[in-house]
Amino acid sequence: MLIELRTEKSVSEVAAALQTAVQANHFGVMQVHNLKETMAKKGVAFAHECLIFEVCQPQQAKKVLDANMSISTALPCRISVYEEKGKTVLATLKPSILLSMFDAPQLKAVAQEVEATMVKIMTEAASA
Numbered sequence: 001m002l003i004e005l006r007t008e009k010s011v012s013e014v015a016a017a018l019q020t021a022v023q024a025n026h027f028g029v030m031q032v033h034n035l036k037e038t039m040a041k042k043g044v045a046f047a048h049e050c051l052i053f054e055v056c057q058p059q060q061a062k063k064v065l066d067a068n069m070s071i072s073t074a075l076p077c078r079i080s081v082y083e084e085k086g087k088t089v090l091a092t093l094k095p096s097i098l099l100s101m102f103d104a105p106q107l108k109a110v111a112q113e114v115e116a117t118m119v120k121i122m123t124e125a126a127s128a
Contacts, residue, residue: 007126011049021124030054050082
């Protein structure tokens with residue numbers, strides 16, 4: 001259900017590499033949420049670095065939404081970058097698992113293609 005990669009890079013190094021990898025793979029970054037910063041603004045002390053990247057490939061998203069608009073509840077794809085036990089972790093939910101929750105077997109190939117690209121993006125960011 002979860003794809004995780006670990007790296008020796010810092011969260012900020014991975015974040016910069018992730019921006020590049022997303023674009024190089026024809027996806028776009030729609031938003032980056034900084035949980036530590038957001039919680040601080042709400043008066044909540046949160047010691048962990050955690051960035052959540054919302055990423056999208058518009059042509060793939062259109063295929064999915066044309067088939068079933070309720071899948072919009074699972075979009076866009078997210079990649080979390082956070083520190084855990086001295087390592088930086090990149091993690092995402094498997095698109096194939098998310099789409100299996102909807103009655104849309106015709107989208108299996110799209111989900112697998114998106115998933116493969118997400119793994120490629122994360123691998124490039126972790127190792128670049």
